[in-house]
Amino acid sequence: MAGKSASLHIVWFRDDLRLSDHPALHAASQSGAPVICLYVLDDTSNAQLRPLGGAARWWLAQSLRALQADLNALGSRLVLRRGPAAKVIAALARETGAAAVFWNEIAQAPHLAAAERVAASLQAIGVAAQSFPGDLLAAPPSIRTKDGRGLRVFTPFWRRVQASGDPPKPLPAPAKLGRAPDVATDRLETWRLEPSQPDWAGGLRETWEPGERSAQARLNAFLETGVSGYSVQRDRPDRDGTSGLSPHLRFGEISPRQVWHAARFAAAARPALAGDIDKFLSEVGWREFCRHLLFDVSDLADRNLQPSFDAFAWRRDDKALAAWQRGQTGYPVVDAGMRQLWHTGTMHNRVRMVVASFLVKHLLIDWREGEKWFWNTLVDADAGSNPANWQWVAGSGADAAPYFRVFNPILQGEKFDPDGAYVRRWVPELGQLPTGLIHQPWSASPLELKAAGVELGTTYPQPIVDHRRGRERALEAYAKTRNG
Template structure:
């Protein structure tokens, strides 16, 4: 048993060394107490339940990058080989920590907070155990948000339900603290705990075959890649962000969301990088402010998650508990596979499947199509996105699906129904996004690419398009689907008020 006291650094969704408050606290404590740091990651049921196929792939790569970074920064105590620098466990988190404390000279545990109900319940139980049973110091920190959910309040002292006043209140608060650099050295304990497992033991890789080639082509997980992406966005894309961010055929968005999802970069670092850029380039202040407001939208999602009863299962607007959703496995499958017959919808769903990502404007289009034109429950969309998005997030995903479904905080009214043809013609006006992801339509003239069913037979023949054979017929009539959705909305309202004539 090592004689030096040990600080446990419990990594969760904060897989980075820079601007990591819990890690900084662990290193500071170890240096002040002639101690050492034991970095751990626990894949428990709470974490497992937040992962889908794409996020499991990302997590494996990110953990590998984190271990390499810790090894390069670590300094073994007493000249002994540190063995693995990041110790992985696949077990109940409370039991893992209890065993570590009982078997080794653990003096303190540090971690960064999560804000979903399951994580909060787990963390509270572990804090109580550490303090009341193990007589152990235990501290948690904010590394995931700009502001704590309990810090931003309305004038009446309640949580915000609408984004604009929420973000105005955030901007009136003292700015987030500047990000801190990574520790120059981490005094690793050299301890090799029992029951630790290897990264392959976590079984995160795609099975039974590696379908993630497209994910790897699009993204590189890890802290360094996150910082590189931030710099690339600011230097090359930001200038066009405000004007072109709704164009899926123009890659001007930051694509930082998966890095934020796993905490490979802190929102504080992004905030201050953008703020510095605004001061250095005043002419880009408007577009930089627009991007910061999108960071605020992420912030709002986590605040809503923290205050909601069950954001994944219960509509924030209670009347939607009575909404008459359809059940159509065939329509759901056509949507999932990008075979709806609506090119902008199909392009988005195919981009998602092949890359683990989808442009935000297209996310709204495909979401509206699912819950309104197809009248399928938003929870079906949430489940599919959870499994296929590399940035699938316990806050942003259910928050966004409730928003598009009309039942969420500051939600788009249910009767706001996106027309996929008009959306395609407006935001993919040249048809290049559709041509990339729906190649069977690539030879159609631009005038017809968003509504191939309306193209004259000779045009279809010249483009090699055979409706119902090479590309599906539309699975729903747009007007009929819209009317059906509005009827369902009126039925819900009538049921809620007790005026249903049926």
């Protein structure tokens, strides 16, 4: 083991793949000591940490490449190692004689436990460990009820966060990093994060450019030209009315407080946008709310927050589940959303609610089945937001929608995709139908279908469940659960 050097620090990167507003990296760089930047892929030994889904693994590979390039520009490099984080980090500290290891905390039970194991392994060999808050606007212990519990309703939660004042201002990226000794690093390609046979990621590559620079550019462009009208446009899947920041936030290519301060600056400079910016920040607040839920409920993806749902009579219907996954339900806006998800790794938020409601209410399929599918196919699959949103739709979670709210996929399509542009983009076999029929092709006459080149049951499926019957069945099942 090399002798400990006060002139060497390790920064352990986690879900914070950026250089700016990175408290751990900032502290290490300010010391003037050489810095080893380390990312550990711990996907083999720790059952508590949920393995990434396929789309998120693809994003991680691109994000790590972007971080490598940004570090290279500072004269540094990113060291990649695979294995149990506690073992890998302690071994690197021994190998290099590091004096300290810094990281940003992730306020989720599995990640906190992993960090505790790292700290213990470092303490055992006499290496200092220091963690910093970095993934939230407010620490979960600071937003509690009088009896010490986390809040379960969003509006009072968000009021409390806002009342606590502005978060600290973002930290600048280091101007330079002290050159560390060369150490062995894995080749990213050997981690096999990206699909190859078959390579299904073409649509992801068309849609996204992961990395910190892209995240900053996306935020700036949104606040400059996209936020005007956000309160209304955000519900229109046929328009580019959202920020597209969720995967960048998921992997920490941009921090919540960077988003907060940039948005507040934009609102101060252009007061007419204040309402739209407040609505945008409330969406960041919802992410925060879901993260705080996960702080208290580590098994959010598996357990109903409302115990009454433990006895809910979910249906097992593999054929219907597969039709939903493939975008073959016979409901155009549902199918458009599911196909957009498969091709791009994302889905418009309004449509996410519609397709989720369809699965758990029209089909009465357990919300956990939908959550798993989204976890595997979303580039922004977040351990807090994904299960919390599914539970919200199902009615089993925090601040849940009323059980009698069953989204009508026909009316939702007509209201939020009034010209049918979204459906025509993702369900092209319906593209020639008149606008008045595109959200309910089964109501078209045989002549209208023929003129549009549509043969129901052949070129496009008949609805797999009647809307009215599905709604009635859902309300009956929910009423039984509600009445015990």
